[in-house]
Amino acid sequence: MADDIRPLPQPGILDIAAYVPGKAGAAGSHAVKLSANESPLGASPKAVAAFRAASEHLEIYPEGSSNLLRTALSDVHGVAAERIVCGNGSGDLLHLLAQCYLGEGDEAVMNRYGFSVYPIITKAAGASIVMVEETDYTADVDLLLAAVTPKTKIVWLANPNNPTGTYLSDAEVRRLHAGLRPDILLVIDSAYAEYVTAADYSVGLDLATQASNVVMVRTLSKMGLAAARVGWMVGPAAVIDAINRIRGPFNVNLPGQLAGAAAVRDTEFTARLKAHNAQWRDWITQELDSNHMHVVPSQGNFVMVLFPDAEHAQLAFDTLMERGLVVREIGNSYGIPHGLRISIGSEQAMRGVVGILKALVQIA
Structure with a gap:
């Protein structure tokens, strides 16, 4: 019947499980969100001021190449502005990379507990994802x-990884790159780079500027601009050219560009954020790692806590939620x-989480 005829998505699209973000507290509640x-x-006060200033110019289109933002990134990180492309969050750039370099019959490789967006964008491009087991929750x-x-076209690598917080050293990333064919694109997703304290870590800039098959993707979301959706990528000229050909013509909005540039240049705020994170990441790790719980050593702005079984994890999640502390379930x-x-989170939030979980394991 004609009524049954309707537009259909491409084969495989409806087989993709949609991305599920971390939960938040109920509207109007005072719950503390520790799930995202x-x-x-x-955010940086300078970024907030720049965002407010942009509200005076909402009637105009943003500059199409994000030149102001790319210049700030170039100045702070020491990479040529023409080797940078910006996006509507790093997710935008990851999608574009999949669209550019994956197609029907291709494969992309990732570690088992890598970022859950990678399978989505790989399958959306018509390619297959190859999940690779990890060692101690590490790629x-x-x-x-x-x-x-022979079908492999991309290797996705979140470094540090989400949700485990583990990382590969600079030497291991270089060993991975050295073992890949030159026609395979290595995507180093350094979303949490600002929080890393490990001495043997590298954000991947050197490889991304020197190799013809490596890109480094970053975001400003973890630095306080999650609402503004600002991401950036460094890579070979040929890859940057390809992405620029298919990205949206104004894919980073004006408030995002101005706030992003201000945030990037406010290195004092970034350092303060890193110091706060290191202090409380180390503290919660030491407090919770025990016979009852294991905290996987993390280089991100989060920790992954492992319980004896799924039932204990669910009890911990529900108890924290009841007390107004919303964390991230990572089962499904x-x-x-x-x-x-x-x-x-804040000192108060971290002490609250530790107090609740310690009391819970004593009675569970």
Whole structure:
């Protein structure tokens, strides 16, 4: 019947499980959200002022290449502005990379507990995702390389990884790159780079500026601009050219560009955010890691806490929720049903989480 005829999405689209963000408290509640890895110190005051100033010019289109933002990134990070492309959050850029370099019959490789957006964008491009097992919740270079086939076109690597917080050293990332064919694109997703304290870590800038098949993707969301949706990427000239050809013509809005540039230049605020995170990330790790719970060592602005089983994890989640502390369940989205991801928040929030979980394991 004609009534049954309707537009249909491309094959495979309806097989994709949609991204599920972390929960928030009920509207009007005073719940503390520790489920989305947001900044506990808000945004840079300079970024807030720039965002407000942009409200005086909402009738005009933003500059199409995000030149002001790219210049700020270039000045602070020491990379040529023409090797940078900006996006509506890093997710926008990841989608564009998949659209550019993946198609029907291709494969993309990722570690088992990597960012859950990677399978979505891979399948949306018509390609297949190859999940590779990890070692101690950490990407394993040997296993990743062993999973590469003639069909492989992209390797997705979140470094540090979400939701585990684990990372690969600069030497291991370079070993991974050295083992890939030159036609395979290595995507280093350094979304949490601002929070890393490990001495052997590298954000991936050197590889992204020197190699012909490496890009580094970053975001300003974790620095306090989650609402503004600002991401950026560094890569070879050919990759940047390809992305610029298909991205939206005004894909970063004016408030985002101005606030982003101000946030990037406010290195004092970034340092304060990093110091707060390091202090309370280390503290909550030491307080909770025990015979009852295991905290996976993290380099992000969150920790992953593992419980004896899924039932204990659910009890912990429900109890924290009842007390107004909302953390991230990672069973359905990441396949770690006995774990919870807890964002680093204020001192009060961190002490609250620790107090509740310590009391819980004594009675569970």
